[in-house]
Amino acid sequence: MxxxxxxxxxxxxxxxxxxxxxxxxxxxxxxxxxxxxxxxxxxxxxxxxxxxxxxxxLSIPVTYLISHPEWIFVGFLIYLLYSYGKSQSIANQEHNKQQQVIIEEADQLALEDNASRGYEPICTFMFQVLREVAEEANLKLPALIGDIEMPVNKYDVINGITYYYFVCYKKTIELLDDNEIEIMERQITSAISRKLKSQANSSMILESYKDENGTFYNGVCLDSVEDMGTYIKLTVVPMTPQYALLLRNQKQRALMRSDAKSDFSTSWDDQL
The missing domain is CATH 1.20.5 (Single alpha-helices involved in coiled-coils or other helix-helix interfaces)
Incomplete structure (x- = not known):
């Protein structure tokens, strides 16, 4: 001022x-x-x-303050109080930031621990799924659980979502096109759904999830399939509220892009 x-x-x-x-x-x-x-x-x-x-x-307030020096003291006191309040506010903000960092680190460690403990059952589940779908998807039949495990970086925890990575070797080294990958994703997703239903009463329960909009999701979702040449890399995610929200947002963005493309095509046709 x-x-x-x-x-x-x-x-x-x-x-x-x-x-x-x-x-x-x-x-x-x-x-x-x-x-x-x-x-x-x-x-x-x-x-x-x-x-x-x-x-x-300027002489008016100066003359007044000289005649009433107590106001100088009051003004100085107000300045000190506000300066102290500002320093306390900054200190509280820094403390809150530090506490937030500690909480986030603790949450991340907890998620990492859950991801580590959840790897074995998910790996067993995907081994069963891939053995079931291998012939249909033109993949080599995995003989051992180790056949589908990544040598390193078996999982990641990103934004509160756990991504598990698995491999399955192809029968050919020819790269799959987008349409073939899409077909394979549907085949594996269907196999996951069937396996989840067949294990509904087993000890390894991977429960489905219902979001706030009433949409049901499988307890395990196939996030992506990547062709790595001699094998495919599968990213699998146990369903959580965070992942359900991510899927819903992705779907909404896809619909918006589709609508925008449709509107553009209609407008272009009208001009022609």
Whole structure:
């Protein structure tokens, strides 16, 4: 506030000075020195008037404070209180940030621990699924659980969602096109659904999830299939509220893109 006030006062004081130099540059070209002297006199007179007026205005509160020094103490006390409050507010914000970091780190560690403990049952489940769907999807039949395990980086926890990674070797080394990958995704997803239903009463229960909109999701979802040449990489996610929300948002964005494309095509056809 004080800085802004001082800046305003400076601009007011310099106003006639700046005005003079603007006029000076204009009349100097015509060598009209008499006009320049007149403008200088006006500028100096305006400057003195402004300085005197400001001095008078500033003298009023100064005179009052000299007569009532207790207000100086009150003002200083208010300044100290607000300065202390500001420092406390900054300290509280820093403390809250540190606490939030600690909580987030603890949550991440808990998620990592859950992901580690959940790997074995998910791996067993996917081994059964891939053995069931291998022939249909033109994949090699895995003989051992180790055949579908990634050598490193078996899972990731990203934004509260656990992604498990598995492999299954192909019968050919030819790269699959997008349509073939889409068909394979449907085949594996169907196999996952069948296996979940068949294990509904087993000890390894992977329960389905119902979101707030009433949409049901499998307890295990196939997130993606990637063709890595000699094998496919599968990303599998145990269903959670966070992942259900992610799927819903992805679906909404896909619908919006589809609608936008449809509107563009309609508009283009109308123009033609």
């Amino acid at each position: 004080l800085k802004w006030l001082m800046e305003r006062i400076k601009n007011i004081i310099l106003c006639p000075v700046n005005w003079f130099w603007e006029q000076y540059n204009k009349y100097k070209k015509n060598e009209n020195y008499l006009k320049i002297i007149g403008l200088f006199s006006i500028s100096v007179g305006s400057l003195l008037s402004i300085v005197v007026a400001l001095a008078y205005l």
